[in-house]
Structure formats: structure tokens, C-alpha cells
Amino acid sequence: MNKIAEELNRYPQDYWDFKGITKSGIHNIGKYPATMVPDMQYQLLSVISKHLNNKNITLLDPFCGSGTTLVIAQELGINSVGIDINPYATLLSFVKTHKYNRTDVCHAISTIKNNLEQESNFLIYDFVNIKKWFREDIIKSLSQIRQCILLEKNQDIRKFFWICLSEVIFKFSNDRTSTFKLHVLPKEKIDLIEDKCMEYFIKIINDNSEHLNYSNITSSNIIYGDSSSIIDYKLKGEFDIICTSPPYGDNPTTVTYGQASILFLKWVHSKDLLCEPDILSNYSKIDYLSLGGNKNNNKLPDISIIHEYIDKLSENKKNKVIRFLSDYYKSLYELDKSLSVDGYIIFTVGNRKVDGIEQPFDKITENIFKSLGLRKVDLFKRNILFKKMPKKISKIKNMGSVESMSEETVIIYKKEK
Numbered sequence: 001m002n003k004i005a006e007e008l009n010r011y012p013q014d015y016w017d018f019k020g021i022t023k024s025g026i027h028n029i030g031k032y033p034a035t036m037v038p039d040m041q042y043q044l045l046s047v048i049s050k051h052l053n054n055k056n057i058t059l060l061d062p063f064c065g066s067g068t069t070l071v072i073a074q075e076l077g078i079n080s081v082g083i084d085i086n087p088y089a090t091l092l093s094f095v096k097t098h099k100y101n102r103t104d105v106c107h108a109i110s111t112i113k114n115n116l117e118q119e120s121n122f123l124i125y126d127f128v129n130i131k132k133w134f135r136e137d138i139i140k141s142l143s144q145i146r147q148c149i150l151l152e153k154n155q156d157i158r159k160f161f162w163i164c165l166s167e168v169i170f171k172f173s174n175d176r177t178s179t180f181k182l183h184v185l186p187k188e189k190i191d192l193i194e195d196k197c198m199e200y201f202i203k204i205i206n207d208n209s210e211h212l213n214y215s216n217i218t219s220s221n222i223i224y225g226d227s228s229s230i231i232d233y234k235l236k237g238e239f240d241i242i243c244t245s246p247p248y249g250d251n252p253t254t255v256t257y258g259q260a261s262i263l264f265l266k267w268v269h270s271k272d273l274l275c276e277p278d279i280l281s282n283y284s285k286i287d288y289l290s291l292g293g294n295k296n297n298n299k300l301p302d303i304s305i306i307h308e309y310i311d312k313l314s315e316n317k318k319n320k321v322i323r324f325l326s327d328y329y330k331s332l333y334e335l336d337k338s339l340s341v342d343g344y345i346i347f348t349v350g351n352r353k354v355d356g357i358e359q360p361f362d363k364i365t366e367n368i369f370k371s372l373g374l375r376k377v378d379l380f381k382r383n384i385l386f387k388k389m390p391k392k393i394s395k396i397k398n399m400g401s402v403e404s405m406s407e408e409t410v411i412i413y414k415k416e417k
Contacts, residue, residue: 002378004344009378014383016380016381018039021037021039026213027066027068029163029211031166031167031264032088032260033180034065034257038068044410045072045241052343057079057240058239058241059078060083060241060244061083061243061244062083062244063246064093065084066089066096067094069243070082070096074097075216078218079219079220081221082222086257087275088166088265091272091274092163097220097222099213099217100157100213106209108161109206116144122143125142129283130266132174132184133175134172135190138195144198150269155271158272160205160208165201166264167208169264169267170264172195174193181260182259224273224275225274227335228330231335232334232337241343242345243346245347245349246291248352249292249321250287250290250292250293250321252287253320257286258290259284259286291327292323292324294326297326297330298322298326303368305367309359310322317355341416341417342416343414344415345374347410347411349408349411350407350408362379362409366379366411373417374414376413379410
């Protein structure tokens with residue numbers, strides 16, 4: 001048995017659930033759905049990294065999301081690269097991993113507080129359907145905050161302020177935040193919202209600034225875009241560790257990361273985002289750019305478990321699953337090329353249901369790894385205790401609501417040649 005597997009198998013079965021452990025510090029900054037458990041990532045990467053001979057370990061997270069794994073990599077002295085198709089994810093990951101100067105941040109906070117008190121001649125911000133998602137007095141308050149953020153000359157600090165603003169938007173928008181998809185609250189609930197945007201923003205910038213990285217010098221490079229294309233055309237060199245939790249299905253029918261972020265992104269000035277402005281033109285565009293959104297990619301690998309699963313689905317569901325798994329295979333194929341010999345790939349996956357039939361995503365992932373010539377190191381299950389996941393997901397005709405997943409599988413493979 002591999003030494004890593006031996007060490008991991010010493011932990012009790014429920015250890016990886018991290019029951020009773022909650023996020024703290026910088027991991028609480030921003031709002032992002034279905035985030036990784038920091039303690040789990042820390043323990044996993046600690047075990048893996050100490051068995052690597054290379055002292056200058058490099059890590060890639062091709063679906064970096066809120067940047068949890070990248071922050072943990074920094075704590076362990078591991079240089080990292082994070083990629084995501086969601087511009088809010090890359091903005092949040094940047095803020096979490098960037099090394100800030102405490103004096104500069106304190107000065108910027110003092111300045112923006114003064115500007116918020118004095119700024120009265122500001123433009124009311126507008127975008128398509130803004131009054132659907134925000135009450136008029138809230139729009140006015142958020143517009144004032146936005147203008148004061150734009151007065152900050154330091155872009156890195158502006159990015160921090162945008163993330164703080166996203167938390168204000170989450171609290172004071174008309175969106176029913178109990179789900180990932182955008183849904184307007186009933187009018188009676190919208191009427192109950194108190195406009196305390198200004199006070200809450202000041203509280204958030206004060207609280208969040210305490211958790212920024214002021215000392216860690218380990219590098220973390222954040223890249224916006226499609227991971228397959230970036231790995232193929234832009235990334236040079238190989239990584240000792242690839243550690244991620246990929247989407248478990250196409251975003252529109254699984255976790256709508258894009259919809260969960262779009263109201264935040266609508267308020268951010270385009271000069272502080274890495275994406276093209278048209279990415280934000282449609283409330284669902286980010287989700288349709290993600291895995292499974294490419295209607296031209298329907299070339300499945302010759303892996304029997306994939307075809308056996310797809311054959312069980314109804315005709316109207318097959319195409320989406322085919323597109324997703326085709327894109328997923330393409331991503332893993334590119335990832336294999338960027339993994340160094342003797343490097344490790346760690347995937348945390350969950351098995352969603354389509355047509356009420358569980359998609360064996362863990363076994364599909366394993367079979368793809370094997371087809372690429374990777375060798376299995378270990379696999380274990382963990383219960384999902386803290387991810388922001390609704391207990392019920394979308395209704396299926398003649399079946400009603402379907403239970404969401406409550407378990408994940410951690411899969412570890414190694415490249416030996």
C-alpha cells in the first residue's frame with residue numbers, strides 16, 4: 001500500500017466530515033456557494049505534500065471557486081495557480097490570496113469612510129432589470145458606495161472593497177438567497193428590508209480587513225477563463241499537485257454558480273474584472289460558458305460506465321449529460337498533461353441525480369483517470385455537513401422534488417510516467 005494511503009487510512013471513518021468545525025478568518029470573506037472545507041483541504045495537502053521530494057511544490061486548482069484550496073496552499077508554503085470561468089470566483093480568490101499592506105488598507109478604509117459621509121453628488125447606478133432586484137432607496141445607497149469605491153486609486157484595494165460590497169448586496173437585494181438560482185422575494189418581504197447598506201458596508205470592510213493576507217509571500221496566480229483552454233494554450237510547466245472540486249454537472253441544472261454571483265458582478269466596474277463585459281450581459285451566461293455549455297462538444301470517451309449511464313436516461317436529458325461529460329473528459333485530458341511525473345491529482349466529487357437516476361460521477365472520474373494511465377492511491381467518502389446546499393433541488397415531472405446529494409468522494413491518483 002502507498003505510504004499516503006497508509007497514513008490516510010489511519011484516520012477514523014467520520015474524520016473527514018469535520019463535524020463541529022466551521023469556517024473562520026479569511027475563508028468567511030465573500031459569498032460563494034458549495035465551498036470546500038478548509039480543514040479537510042489543509043489535512044489532505046499536508047499529507048500529500050510531505051511525501052513529495054520536491055521542496056518547491058506547485059499546485060493547480062483548475063476550478064478554484066472561492067479560493068479555499070489556494071489559501072491552504074499558501075499556508076503550507078505551496079505556490080499555486082487557480083483558474084475559474086466565473087469572474088466573481090477569480091476576484092474573490094485574488095483578494096483572499098493577495099498580499100496586502102496593512103497601512104495602505106487602513107488608510108483606504110479611513111478614506112472611504114470619510115467619502116461615504118461626504119459624498120452627496122453621485123450618479124444613480126443602473127443596469128437592465130436593476131429595479132427588479134433592488135428597491136430604489138437601496139439602489140441609491142449602493143450607488144453611493146460604488147462611487148466611493150471607484151475613488152480608491154489602488155486597484156488591489158478596490159478589489160477588496162468590491163468583495164465587501166458583494167456581501168452588502170447579498171444581504172439587501174430582493175433575491176431569495178436560500179437557493180442558488182435568482183428568485184425575487186415576495187413584495188411583503190421586500191418591503192421589510194431596512195436600508196442599512198452604508199452601516200453594513202463599513203462593518204464588513206472593518207471585519208474583513210482583519211483577515212487579509214499581510215504576511216504570506218507564497219505566490220498564487222489567479223487566471224480567469226476556461227480551464228481546458230488555459231491549460232492547453234497558456235500554462236507553461238507542470239504541477240506537483242492538482243487539487244480541486246469540479247462541477248458535478250452542468251451549472252444550469254446543478255449548482256448555478258453564475259446566477260449566484262451575477263448580482264454582485266453587475267455592480268463591479270469592468271476595469272477591475274478579468275472578463276470581457278459581454279460575459280455579464282445575460283444573467284445566465286456564466287453558467288452556460290461552464291462545463292457542458294459547449295453544444296459542439298459531444299464526443300464521449302470510449303469508457304463503458306459513461307455509456308451505460310447515459311443509456312438509462314430519457315432522450316430529453318441525454319444531450320446535456322453528454323455535453324457535460326464530454327467537456328469534463330476534455331478537462332481531465334488537459335490536466336493530465338499538466339501533472340508532473342510522480343505528481344498527485346486530488347478530486348472531490350459528488351453524485352447528482354438526473355431523471356432520478358444517480359450519476360456515478362466518482363466511478364466515471366476514476367475510469368477517466370485510469371484511461372489516462374494514472375494509478376490509484378486512495379479513495380474515501382465524506383458526509384457533506386456545511387456546504388451551502390439546498391435539501392431539495394429542482395422538481396422532476398411525475399417525481400416531485402429530488403433530494404440533493406449528502407455525500408462526497410475524495411479520489412487520489414498518481415502519475416508515474
